Amino acid sequence: MKKIALIFSLLSLFLITACSNDEPTPQDRFDQYISHWNNQEFSEMYNMITDESVKTYPTEKFVDRYQNIYEDLNISNLQVTYEELSEDQIQTAMDNGTAQFPFTVEMESIAGPITFDYEATLIKETEKGDEEEENWFVKWDPGYIFPAIQDGGEIGLETTEPNRGEILDRNRMPLAINDTVHEVGIVPGDLGDNPEQTKEEIADLVNMSVDTIDSSLNQDWVEQDMFVPLKKLPPSAEDTVAQLSELSGVSFRDVSGRVYPLGEAAAHLTGYVSQATADDLEELDAEDADQYDADDTIGQRGLEALYEEQLKGEEGAVITAVSENGEETVIAEKEVENGENIITTIDADIQEAIFESYDGDSGTAAAIHPKTGETLALVSSPSFAPDDFLYGISQSKYDELQNDPQQPTLNRFSATFSPGSAIKPVTAAIGLHNGSIVPGEGMEINGLTWSNGEGWGDYEVRRVSESNGPVDVTDALIRSDNIYFARKGVEMGSETFIDGMQQFGFGEELPFEYPMTASSVSSSGSIDDEVQLANSSYGQGEMETSALHMALMYTPFLNEGDMLQPTILADAEQEQVWKEQLITNDEATLIQETLRDVVEAPNGTAGKAQDADFPISGKTGTAELKQTADEDGEENGWFVGYPTEDQDVLIAMMVEDTKDRGGSAYTVEKVTDILKTIK
Structure with a gap:
């Protein structure tokens, strides 16, 4: 038991x-x-x-x-x-x-x-x-x-929007700033006896649809005596403001907005801001996208987009507990952080002078300080008004821009183009340094054309003028002799020529804050055909470069053989060398003296630069755009010029379609006028 x-x-x-x-x-x-x-x-x-x-x-x-x-x-x-x-x-x-x-x-x-x-x-x-x-x-x-x-009680949230940082030039002149702008709106009760007609007139003046206006007026909070905002108008829209002021029910208030004082002259450089879209936020990392609300602005294109992180600032916020008797207790608080100002090396006067000189022509230009590498101007013409995109562009205006054969929305200064004869000083520098070109050594050239034998078929290299006796490198640069450089390129051989161009930065991204298309000797990066090699030696073939890179390639001639690194930020270290000792000081001096002769000599190709009351040095270039030798293609005119003595600005300028306007001489005239204006 x-x-x-x-x-x-x-x-x-x-x-x-x-x-x-x-x-x-x-x-x-x-x-x-x-x-x-x-x-x-x-x-x-x-x-x-x-x-x-x-x-x-x-x-x-x-x-x-x-x-x-x-x-x-x-x-x-x-x-x-x-x-x-x-x-x-x-x-x-x-x-x-x-x-x-x-x-x-x-x-x-x-x-x-x-x-x-x-x-x-x-x-x-x-x-x-x-x-x-x-x-x-x-x-x-x-x-x-x-x-x-x-x-009991509620949670309160108060946010403070940061002021966007401003973009300024080297002299603190405004490129993109925050300023007072007009905001046009409607007081519904004051629209008068014919509100529909008034709304149609308003819609036409501010590039909005009547449906969009009605959507604003039909919001739940709207009352008859309230101001209903429709659109911000830039300071330049004075005529529009005057016309709107005559309409019943229209009212204005001053608000803060983004302003671009240089307008079209710097639109491709500054870019613009607009309201952040879903597509914009998709391109950002999740952490960055969380920093934007639906009505926040974001940089589009140019410096506004490139320096978005620094410019946008950080929103301030205060979280409070509000008791039933109205007392507030702060739970968390973050001070607003306004965006940083971006001080650039750009000179607004030079930027504007270059753009205005185009006067509707298509082309691109870069201006640098050849002793420091500072970028003074980056110009693309034609352009667009950043205000159109900032404050709402109509579909008809957008279609007009997109269908314009001159492509005003294309940023030409970040693209590459055939350099033509403006590249010849670089070919000369390569040849001098590798020994294939000897100073004072002449080349016998007969006639205006040259072919290197049966392998070339019917193709011939053509030069503009005949020479009196043997042609040396100095004479070839002064007269821009295609045959001399074609023969020297063939003599160097493809490998040596390409290696020399790579020494000058071809095939390599520019060490520059603003993204640029890399220059190339050909679409493939190689040259397997002798005709193409001959053409490339004087800037034809498939060779392409940007205006900024073109300007930089002239800096070794003014800096004892060193090619400078460009910068667009004022607080960046200046006088940085990108490529050291590409040529000797003697070789640099020879080319520099010859660039003066290109302007000064009776048979030089840049004689129009003598119109200035100070000496100018430089090199012309005519880039022929055609697929075959027999084709009658367009021509782009180049000139790279700088004041011979001061050497504080160097401009590389390309104007499209100059064939019937004097070729590169047309561009020489523009650069000369610019230098006269800014000096």
């Missing part, structure tokens, strides 16, 4: 222990709640609060409120932790049916990090469902969201 009683006693103890182990503990239950909280699973959390809490706080005061507050405050990196109970504390809680858990909440918000401590109470209740089983539930109140609203 004793043995049977002992077995029964042990069996009973096992069953009691097993039942005890299956019973949920408050700690296990709070673990689940915390897990849902960290994952922001608010519906699941709501299913774990007490019956009394459910009666006090229906779904919209729990699930919806959590979601709205966390979304409005941009809550992220949420981490809720708590102090675990000891075994004795758990047993006491099991016996009493209630448990307390001090916990800590940490999170990131729109106003910075937030941390608070609170205490959770869990109560054992009958679980909701078909089977009446007991479980632990959280006794919830709004203090779990933020302790400051435990006894």
